[in-house]
Amino acid sequence: MKLTDRERKILNNTFLDYQQTSAFLEAPLIIDKAEGLYYWDTEGKRYFDAIGGIFVASLGHRHPRVIEALRKQADRVTFAPPLHGVAKTTLEFIEKLGSVTPGNLNYIKPYSGGSESVESAMKFVRQYYKQTGHPEKYKFISRYFGYHGSTFGAMAASGTGKRKSKFEPQMAGFLKVPPPTYWRDRFSSWDECNRFSARLFEDVILNEDPATVAGILVEPIGNTGGIITPTEEYFQILRDLCDRHNVMLIFDEIITGFGKTGKMFAAQTFGVTPDILCSGKGLSSGVMPLGAMMAREDMAEAFYGPAEAEVQFAHGNTFAGNPLACAVGMAVIDEIVEKKLDQKARRLGEYLLKKLETLKQYGVVREVRGRGILLGVELVKDTGTNQPFPELGRALKKTALENGLIMRIDPTWFAVAPALIAEESDLDEMMGLIEKSFKEALNRV
Ligand SMILES: Cc1ncc(COP(=O)(O)O)c(C=O)c1O
DSSP: OOOOOHHHHHHHHHTTTTOOHHHHHHSOOOOEEEETTEETTTTTTTEEEEHHHHHHHHTTTOOOHHHHOOOOOTTTTTTTTTTTTOEEEEEEHHHHHHSSSSSSEEEEEEEEEEEHHHHHHHHHHHHHHHHHTTTTTOOOOOOOOOHHOOOOOHHHOOOOOHGGGGOOSSSSEEEEEEGGTTGGOSOOOHHHHHHHHHHHHHHHHHOOOOOEEEEEOSSSSSSTTSSBBBOHHHHHHHHHHHTTTTTEEEEEEEETTTTTEEEEEEEEEEEOOOOOEOOOOGGTTTEEEEEEEEEEEEGGGOOOOOOOGSSSSOOOTTTOOHHHHHHHHHHHHHHHHHHTTTHHHHHHHHHHHHHHHGGGGGSSSEEEETTTTTEEEESSOOOOOOOOOOOHHHHHHHHHHHEEEEEOOOSEEEEEEOOOOOOHHHHHHHHHHHHHHHHHHHHHO
């Protein structure tokens, strides 16, 4: 699209997330309107949103039920003062969210997004251990290639070096292990590679001294490393070693939550319940900023006592539990539950996986992976050497935009996660755009 001088000037005064303005100016996208599976730019060009914005618009854009819930709530109360009260809608939201969480993850604090949820989960765990006789437990182990948010704690837990090194020194007490994809060429089977990768967490716990380790934090499916999808056994091993060493298992389900993987949460897809689960993105389908931390119900006891004991969670945010956002979240959950959209994600995912697999005919796709409709395609120079092919990803970024397609491209892999309102015919349209863009990108490199 062409930019006006005014747009260009404003863009120069605008911070774009994790990208350089000069690069954005070469292939800009200014969105004017959105509905369902589509965006329109300011010139009226339509784009198929294959990634729900960025794993957010779980029900598509401006879903009528969600917009109606927002309108109704706007007519009642739009803000409740956190230090003096709590909105009725917020309580209803907590009850509703608790009804769909795995296990007994019913001790819930709503937030305005993913970073807040992760940041608070780690503070919560540290305070929990201080109040339950283990004040020396403070370390967290997470994974390289993982991303948990932009705030200081969530950033320290993230494993994306280049996003962090500019802000060093990082906080102390954050350790990392590589994800299973890092070792896969050294093992003859993916299962064995996963067993080894999961046990690395235990090596770190033992060598650090288990008495100092508070939590393991992982995305069940790791986006930033290219839709890294461990085995179910990987998570069973993590669960087991967390239990044996009194370490909290925290799932960052900011991408994987709310139906995408074929169940409401990836914890259910992989059959392992964490002690704490963090969510964001798809919970509001993008209609309001919303996230939540869900902890084991029994953990609430450690934070309950007389006022003078001051054992309450020493944490809060002005907009956390905002009634507008909570009304939106309830409508999203109701829609997913009533329409069984998680089951639909499983069905659509199988359909989409087969379609994406057809890209292997071009000889530059190593693997298509993921669960449900959260799928990723790894790009390589040839499937003999499996050398990464970032040039192809960069070219694909351009051709996709030219063809009116929005995906996550990073650049040695690309990911799709279309909204749960999509039907097979929509996926056919999306796949047509993907293949066209893919072939054009291949011709350019
Ligand atoms: C897995 C994961 N965790 C945490 C976050 C941070 O969420 P937010 O950007 O809403 O603060 C993100 C954002 O992309 C994410 O993908």
